[in-house]
Amino acid sequence: MAVAAKDRKAWASGEEPRWCPGCGDYAILAAIESFLPELGVPREKFVFVSGIGCSGRFVYYVNTYGVHAIHGRALALASGLAVARPDLSVWVVTGDGDSLSIGGNHLIHALRRNVPVKVLLFNNQIYGLTKGQYSPTSEEGKITKSTPFGALDHPFNPLALALGAEASFVARTLDVDRAHLTGVLRAAAAHRGTAFVEIYQNCNVFNDGAFDTLTDKQTRALNQIRLEHDRPIRFGPEGERGVVQRGDGSMEIVNVADVGEDALVVHDAHHHDPSLAFALAHLSERPTGPTPIGVFRSVERQVYGQALDDQLAVARARLGVGDLASLLGSGHTWAVA
Amino acid sequence: MQLTGDRFTSATGLFGNDLVTLPDFPAEIRAPRGTLHGVSAFQIQFASRDILTPGDEPSVLVAMNPAALKTNIGLLEAGGAVIVNDDEFNARNLERAGYATSPLDDDSLAGYRVFRVPMQTLTLRATEGIAGLSKREAERAKNFFALGLVSWMYGRPVEVTEQWIAEKFAGKAEIRDANLAAFRAGWNFGETTEVFAVRYEVKPAPAAPGVYRNISGAAALAWGLIAASVRSGLPLFYASYPITPASEILHELSRHKNFDVRTFQAEDEIAAANLALGAAFGGHLGATGTSGPGMDLKAETIGLAVMLELPLVIVDVQRAGPSTGLPTKNEASDLMMALYGRHGEAPLPVVAAYAPAQCFDAAIEAVRIAVTYRTPVILLSDTFLGNSSEPWLIPAVDDLPVIDPAFTTDASSSDGFLPYSRDERLARPWVVPGTPGLEHRIGGLEKQDGTGAVSYDPGNHERMTALRAGKVAGIARDIPPLEVDDPDGADLLVLGWGSTYGAIRAAARRVRSRAGAVATAHFTHLSPLPENTGDVLASYERVLVPELNSGQLVRVLRAEYLVAAEGYSKMQGVPFGFAELEREIERRL
Numbered sequence: 057m058a059v060a061a062k063d064r065k066a067w068a069s070g071e072e073p074r075w076c077p078g079c080g081d082y083a084i085l086a087a088i089e090s091f092l093p094e095l096g097v098p099r100e101k102f103v104f105v106s107g108i109g110c111s112g113r114f115v116y117y118v119n120t121y122g123v124h125a126i127h128g129r130a131l132a133l134a135s136g137l138a139v140a141r142p143d144l145s146v147w148v149v150t151g152d153g154d155s156l157s158i159g160g161n162h163l164i165h166a167l168r169r170n171v172p173v174k175v176l177l178f179n180n181q182i183y184g185l186t187k188g189q190y191s192p193t194s195e196e197g198k199i200t201k202s203t204p205f206g207a208l209d210h211p212f213n214p215l216a217l218a219l220g221a222e223a224s225f226v227a228r229t230l231d232v233d234r235a236h237l238t239g240v241l242r243a244a245a246a247h248r249g250t251a252f253v254e255i256y257q258n259c260n261v262f263n264d265g266a267f268d269t270l271t272d273k274q275t276r277a278l279n280q281i282r283l284e285h286d287r288p289i290r291f292g293p294e295g296e297r298g299v300v301q302r303g304d305g306s307m308e309i310v311n312v313a314d315v316g317e318d319a320l321v322v323h324d325a326h327h328h329d330p331s332l333a334f335a336l337a338h339l340s341e342r343p344t345g346p347t348p349i350g351v352f353r354s355v356e357r358q359v360y361g362q363a364l365d366d367q368l369a370v371a372r373a374r375l376g377v378g379d380l381a382s383l384l385g386s387g388h389t390w391a392v393a
Numbered sequence: 394m395q396l397t398g399d400r401f402t403s404a405t406g407l408f409g410n411d412l413v414t415l416p417d418f419p420a421e422i423r424a425p426r427g428t429l430h431g432v433s434a435f436q437i438q439f440a441s442r443d444i445l446t447p448g449d450e451p452s453v454l455v456a457m458n459p460a461a462l463k464t465n466i467g468l469l470e471a472g473g474a475v476i477v478n479d480d481e482f483n484a485r486n487l488e489r490a491g492y493a494t495s496p497l498d499d500d501s502l503a504g505y506r507v508f509r510v511p512m513q514t515l516t517l518r519a520t521e522g523i524a525g526l527s528k529r530e531a532e533r534a535k536n537f538f539a540l541g542l543v544s545w546m547y548g549r550p551v552e553v554t555e556q557w558i559a560e561k562f563a564g565k566a567e568i569r570d571a572n573l574a575a576f577r578a579g580w581n582f583g584e585t586t587e588v589f590a591v592r593y594e595v596k597p598a599p600a601a602p603g604v605y606r607n608i609s610g611a612a613a614l615a616w617g618l619i620a621a622s623v624r625s626g627l628p629l630f631y632a633s634y635p636i637t638p639a640s641e642i643l644h645e646l647s648r649h650k651n652f653d654v655r656t657f658q659a660e661d662e663i664a665a666a667n668l669a670l671g672a673a674f675g676g677h678l679g680a681t682g683t684s685g686p687g688m689d690l691k692a693e694t695i696g697l698a699v700m701l702e703l704p705l706v707i708v709d710v711q712r713a714g715p716s717t718g719l720p721t722k723n724e725a726s727d728l729m730m731a732l733y734g735r736h737g738e739a740p741l742p743v744v745a746a747y748a749p750a751q752c753f754d755a756a757i758e759a760v761r762i763a764v765t766y767r768t769p770v771i772l773l774s775d776t777f778l779g780n781s782s783e784p785w786l787i788p789a790v791d792d793l794p795v796i797d798p799a800f801t802t803d804a805s806s807s808d809g810f811l812p813y814s815r816d817e818r819l820a821r822p823w824v825v826p827g828t829p830g831l832e833h834r835i836g837g838l839e840k841q842d843g844t845g846a847v848s849y850d851p852g853n854h855e856r857m858t859a860l861r862a863g864k865v866a867g868i869a870r871d872i873p874p875l876e877v878d879d880p881d882g883a884d885l886l887v888l889g890w891g892s893t894y895g896a897i898r899a900a901a902r903r904v905r906s907r908a909g910a911v912a913t914a915h916f917t918h919l920s921p922l923p924e925n926t927g928d929v930l931a932s933y934e935r936v937l938v939p940e941l942n943s944g945q946l947v948r949v950l951r952a953e954y955l956v957a958a959e960g961y962s963k964m965q966g967v968p969f970g971f972a973e974l975e976r977e978i979e980r981r982l
């Protein structure tokens with residue numbers, strides 16, 4: 057659906073974004089502002105919820121309802137809202153520190169419950185707002201202000217974590233690739249239940265170039281492995297490279313010419329077993345070489361908000377619509393004259 | 394044992410006696426039987442006048458084994474009756490309880506009337522021949538033997554208990570039959586043997602006309618939240634993480650989903666608070682409940698609710714701390730935390746329940762304030778209130794307060810919509826998502842007065858701090874004044890809050906019965922305090938503040954009103970007895 061420029065403007069709050077010039081967040085904001093109108097959902101039905109970090113400022117810039125919550129808890133707050141109000145379209149904007157460190161517990165539980173919330177994780181592999189400490193997605197040995205001798209932590213693989221937490225929708229995209237980003241958001245918006253989207257986002261101040269391999273004109277064609285459902289997984293300028301599965305289930309990158317197209321893995325995002333998506337998540341541990349992007353997994357299962365509403369209906373059917381006077385007078389009572 | 398106590402309580406309430414109970418059980422779920430720390434006890438006081446406490450010194454103790462005798466005998470009044478399960482007083486159990494010789498054989502129980510009843514043997518005999526019943530199951534029925542015996546002693550109605558047993562164990566015929574048989578055997582034992590010289594006749598208590606039921610504090614609180622939901626038209630959203638003793642509220646609410654009650658067992662305490670706050674943003678009645686340790690974890694979210702100025706009710710069923718403390722024992726030591734336990738200037742209203750059934754009204758009041766003033770409210774209960782029960786005059790629904798959420802829905806002046814504008818109470822508009830034309834963003838960063846935009850302006854921050862504080866302080870105009878009970882023009886005022894109500898009133902009654910003059914008053918609103926608090930304090934020579942903590946309210950009163958109020962503290966995991974308060978009052982007359 058084509059969106060007129062004036063419509064797009066109506067979705068901006070008018071508050072001036074205060075990210076550093078050149079920050080990847082601007083590109084994401086622009087993409088989302090032009091994408092939201094195409095969903096055909098009225099503005100007042102959207103709620104953006106964020107935590108703390110540079111990503112947290114996002115909610116102030118879109119002209120919808122929004123809550124800028126506390127560090128790590130956006131997803132818990134959004135879960136309460138989405139479960140109470142299944143009629144709303146609830147989006148969480150979070151970062152790698154916000155949702156994988158201080159808020160890790162809420163992330164995994166929201167994913168397993170499958171609450172109707174879209175989670176956009178702006179992963180820049182660094183703490184930006186607190187001025188440059190290593191994050192749970194920073195690489196081992198990372199030199200930062202808090203790790204002058206190098207980080208000892210082994211990083212999370214956010215997609216593998218989400219899959220391990222029983223996520224029903226898992227995807228990865230890039231801040232600067234408007235078309236791909238919009239495509240993934242479209243799929244996330246259409247998903248019932250929790251949609252987990254990792255967006256590689258460049259922090260040009262504290263971690264510049266972390267995703268250059270995937271975004272640079274010179275290298276991106278060599279390194280972006282674009283997943284498409286039901287299609288053999290191949291990439292490279294001429295599609296000359298591909299992904300095969302080894303006997304032990306792990307994935308390997310090969311030259312298609314060496315194995316033949318039939319040997320390539322055919323992507324199946326709808327498979328109920330997450331093993332394929334998990335192996336793909338581990339195909340590249342760091343975004344410094346060929347890395348899959350796109351929708352890794354998208355399956356249907358019970359959605360918490362709807363399920364709770366169904367349960368209320370069952371309770372009404374079984375017990376009758378709640379009547380306060382009869383509740384108060386229930387059980388053993390006695391009268392005093 | 395708790396089940397048996399509950400049954401006796403119900404039968405007593407139905408009979409028309411006033412009563413208050415005090416369950417006392419170990420934190421361990423299946424604590425080793427026969428050991429001192431594994432003793433599970435249930436205390437009840439009932440009488441033909443209004444009862445204010447579970448009773449300091451029971452007149453009858455039923456001890457099912459030596460450990461139970463040892464841990465509870467100290468409570469019994471001099472000359473009281475001890476009924477022991479004779480079968481359990483064997484060498485092994487005596488040793489476990491730390492008795493060198495059997496207290497039944499030496500003269501350590503000389504000051505009491507001791508009745509030795511072989512409850513196990515009699516129960517086994519009574520349950521003989523019940524098909525499919527194992528010996529173990531038969532033995533377990535002995536608590537019902539004890540219940541039958543005590544029911545006989547006090548002339549409790551039999552039918553209600555029999556009916557209850559039949560319903561409760563309907564799924565297991567052999568257990569049902571065993572419990573019924575044991576219960577009847579216990580009753581008959583009292584009736585037919587001449588061991589018991591006494592049978593207590595406790596006449597029904599005079600009470601205000603109306604329909605009554607027994608209710609525990611936990612159930613009353615849960616029902617109060619449901620009632621507030623009905624009377625406000627806001628669906629209730631209750632999020633909680635399992636914790637003793639607050640879980641009872643979650644259990645109770647989750648049974649009433651036909652009232653549009655959404656209960657949510659969260660992954661942790663922090664999530665529970667945020668879930669409820671998220672639901673509140675969505676226009677629901679957001680509530681979360683916990684006990685002490687959970688309050689620590691919720692503090693940051695409560696601060697966010699202060700900043701967002703959204704209605705949120707946080708129930709704290711206090712227990713003895715710090716840390717894990719005594720999870721199943723009573724203490725009221727979270728007052729300072731409720732009042733001040735957040736970073737920054739984060740004032741909020743605090744309401745405290747004072748009696749089990751009154752938890753119902755306290756919950757409605759907490760919701761009323763939260764919704765009317767768009768603020769988080771902390772509602773304090775405690776282990777004693779939550780677990781105890783008492784007769785409750787069931788209110789008429791039409792008499793309950795109506796709570797108006799007063800949502801803002803009109804976008805006609807949308808160019809001028811100010812999310813942080815204020816009404817005469819300084820409350821801001823509550824607009825729920827889905828309302829066209831009033832889209833706005835709120836958050837934890839300081840707000841510009843009126844517009845709600847992020848503001849770092851120094852003057853604005855000070856103004857907003859004052860506005861938030863002023864809003865809470867202004868609630869004092871909207872709550873009842875502190876009521877003083879002073880029939881004799883006393884010089885001494887005993888001032889309390891929370892579950893000490895019963896003990897304070899009972900102690901005062903006893904002092905007055907001996908012509909002592911003492912005044913009493915009790916706070917249900919701890920923040921803000923009623924407007925007349927200063928005047929009340931100033932009109933007494935001495936003020937005594939008994940508290941189940943090291944003196945938290947007394948510190949507030951001294952700081953706020955510059956009065957020489959004295960504290961009296963108890964931190965033993967149990968409520969005040971009226972005798973000790975009576976003594977403290979007498980000392981000051």
Ligand code: SF4
Pocket residue numbers: 074075076078079080081110180184185258259260261262
């Ligand atoms: S610190 Fe990094 S992530 Fe934050 S606004 Fe600046 S560039 Fe963006």
